[in-house]
Amino acid sequence: MKPYNKNLKQVSRDLRNNMTEAEKLLWSRLRNKQILGLQFYRQKPILNYIVDFYCPAANLVVECDGSQHYTDEGLEADRVRDEALAQLGLKVLRFYNGQVLGEIAGVEEAIYHYCFKESP
Numbered sequence: 669m670k671p672y673n674k675n676l677k678q679v680s681r682d683l684r685n686n687m688t689e690a691e692k693l694l695w696s697r698l699r700n701k702q703i704l705g706l707q708f709y710r711q712k713p714i715l716n717y718i719v720d721f722y723c724p725a726a727n728l729v730v731e732c733d734g735s736q737h738y739t740d741e742g743l744e745a746d747r748v749r750d751e752a753l754a755q756l757g758l759k760v761l762r763f764y765n766g767q768v769l770g771e772i773a774g775v776e777e778a779i780y781h782y783c784f785k786e787s788p
Contacts, residue, residue, distance in 0.1 A: 671714070672713035679713075680718045684710055687711075689765075690768040690769050694730070697775075698710075698730070704780065706723050708722065710722075715752055715756070723783065727757050728782060730761050730762075730779060732764075733762055734764075761778065
């Protein structure tokens, strides 16, 4: 199990109950082991962060990014976060919300190909 801040448990529950439309759509494609039989978790606390989706078997984090991620501050925060997650051996795949909503098949294919390459 990856280290996490126990204070984030309630926040992650709240986020699971209030997912964005992009997160809901992507979750409909990841849940129930639909990609290579791999288990994904949503709104999972890791370190001091809550990642959108996490697959422990593939050491993969998948993020759905809204417009706040594309500001100077957001890009820097994501860089720091991705670096911290990489220190745990995790790969972060980022997709912007419009990409998830408009090109879900391509997003799903990118995740599939990464997992296929990385899964045991």
